[in-house]
Amino acid sequence: PSRARAHALPARAALRLLAPAASAHCAVSRPPRPGLASESASVSAAAGAGPPACAPAPQPAAAAALGLCSLLLLLAPGHACPAGCACTDPHTVDCRDRGLPSVPDPFPLDVRKLLVAGNRIQQIPEDFFIFYGDLVYLDFRNNSLRSLEEGTFSGSAKLVFLDLSYNNLTQLGAGAFRSAGRLVKLSLANNNLAGVHEAAFETLESLQVLELNDNNLRSLSVAALAALPALRSLRLDGNPWLCDCDFAHLFSWIQENASKLPKGLDEIQCSLPMESRRISLRDLSEASFSECRFSLSLTDLFIIIFSGVAVSIAAIISSFFLATVVQCFQRCAPNKDAEDEDEDEDE
Numbered sequence: 001p002s003r004a005r006a007h008a009l010p011a012r013a014a015l016r017l018l019a020p021a022a023s024a025h026c027a028v029s030r031p032p033r034p035g036l037a038s039e040s041a042s043v044s045a046a047a048g049a050g051p052p053a054c055a056p057a058p059q060p061a062a063a064a065a066l067g068l069c070s071l072l073l074l075l076a077p078g079h080a081c082p083a084g085c086a087c088t089d090p091h092t093v094d095c096r097d098r099g100l101p102s103v104p105d106p107f108p109l110d111v112r113k114l115l116v117a118g119n120r121i122q123q124i125p126e127d128f129f130i131f132y133g134d135l136v137y138l139d140f141r142n143n144s145l146r147s148l149e150e151g152t153f154s155g156s157a158k159l160v161f162l163d164l165s166y167n168n169l170t171q172l173g174a175g176a177f178r179s180a181g182r183l184v185k186l187s188l189a190n191n192n193l194a195g196v197h198e199a200a201f202e203t204l205e206s207l208q209v210l211e212l213n214d215n216n217l218r219s220l221s222v223a224a225l226a227a228l229p230a231l232r233s234l235r236l237d238g239n240p241w242l243c244d245c246d247f248a249h250l251f252s253w254i255q256e257n258a259s260k261l262p263k264g265l266d267e268i269q270c271s272l273p274m275e276s277r278r279i280s281l282r283d284l285s286e287a288s289f290s291e292c293r294f295s296l297s298l299t300d301l302f303i304i305i306f307s308g309v310a311v312s313i314a315a316i317i318s319s320f321f322l323a324t325v326v327q328c329f330q331r332c333a334p335n336k337d338a339e340d341e342d343e344d345e346d347e
């Protein structure tokens with residue numbers, strides 16, 4: 001009931017302000033929808049408690065008031081608070097810790113802050129941001145998201161804060177957050193991420209805070225981070241990084257951008273390819289990856305080996321060809337002599 005009253009308040013205030021007489025009619029003429037029962041009750045209560053000017057008005061005025069009423073009812077935002085949620089102000093829907101299996105629906109289209117943390121939601125509907133394009137703040141922490149559909153965030157042009165931590169995400173595809181160009185904070189911490197596409201964060205031009213800590217990442221393309229021009233804070237700790245030659249690029253990025261890591265290098269650990277032991281990045285240096293200089297020119301090595309093999313094959317083929325030709329000459333020559341002999345005999 002307190003929730004419904006909170007909703008009725010702005011509408012009531014507007015009605016009082018615009019037409020004191022209208023509120024009386026408004027309360028009467030309202031369709032008796034069950035979900036709005038308490039709300040209309042509070043409006044009628046307000047009308048009842050109002051000044052005597054609320055008494056029934058003459059006919060034409062009443063018609064005009066009725067029109068105004070319906071218009072206000074149509075335009076008045078924030079009327080349908082989803083069952084079991086709290087709508088603390090006209091732009092906030094709070095459905096935290098309700099055990100919800102899916103995103104509550106419908107809720108007011110102009111909601112800016114949606115809190116659905118601590119539920120069992122497995123999916124963000126694909127068309128979610130097409131309907132709720134005014135969302136600025138979305139707290140989806142501690143749910144059961146397994147994947148993000150491509151294009152989910154198209155239409156999320158106003159989104160600034162997105163918390164997807166404590167879910168069950170395993171992969172981020174290319175352009176997973178495409179169109180969320182105003183996003184400032186993105187948390188993907190405490191998921192199960194094992195793969196992040198190098199274009200996963202493209203178009204996130206305003207992103208300042210990115211949390212990838214406590215996932216299952218063994219590697220990450222530097223290109224994914226290089227796509228974030230405004231990045232100020234990055235969490236990478238709590239992942240089973242593998243310090244192989246692929247990691248060398250990320251390592252130099254981390255070293256040069258260590259000031260962006262709020263927990264520093266100490267908290268990031270990686271395992272060496274051959275050993276099971278984990279070491280802190282603090283104990284590594286560029287020199288640790290010096291062996292990789294050689295492996296980085298591995299391609300060259302392959303080219304050398306390959307051209308060597310190709311040359312040998314060519315040599316074998318040509319000597320085989322030569323041998324055949326020689327053999328042929330050896331065989332053909334006596335035959336020709338024989339033919340000559342035959343011809344001689346004929347003569």
Ligand SMILES: *[C@@H]1O[C@H](CO)[C@@H](O)[C@H](O)[C@H]1NC(C)=O
Pocket residue numbers: 097098117118119142166
């Ligand atoms: C996740 O939500 C459940 C249910 O609301 C709660 O019991 C649990 O403590 C939450 N976990 C975290 C890490 O917030």
Ligand SMILES: *[C@@H]1O[C@H](CO)[C@@H](O)[C@H](O)[C@H]1NC(C)=O
Pocket residue numbers: 143144167168
């Ligand atoms: C996450 O996914 C794994 C495997 O797919 C499953 O075993 C686990 O229960 C899931 N956890 C949650 C919180 O949904």
Ligand SMILES: *[C@@H]1O[C@H](CO)[C@@H](O)[C@H](O)[C@H]1NC(C)=O
Pocket residue numbers: 225226228229231252253256257
């Ligand atoms: C450090 O971060 C900036 C911005 O993301 C990037 O341009 C730069 O290349 C990074 N440093 C290295 C060594 O990659």
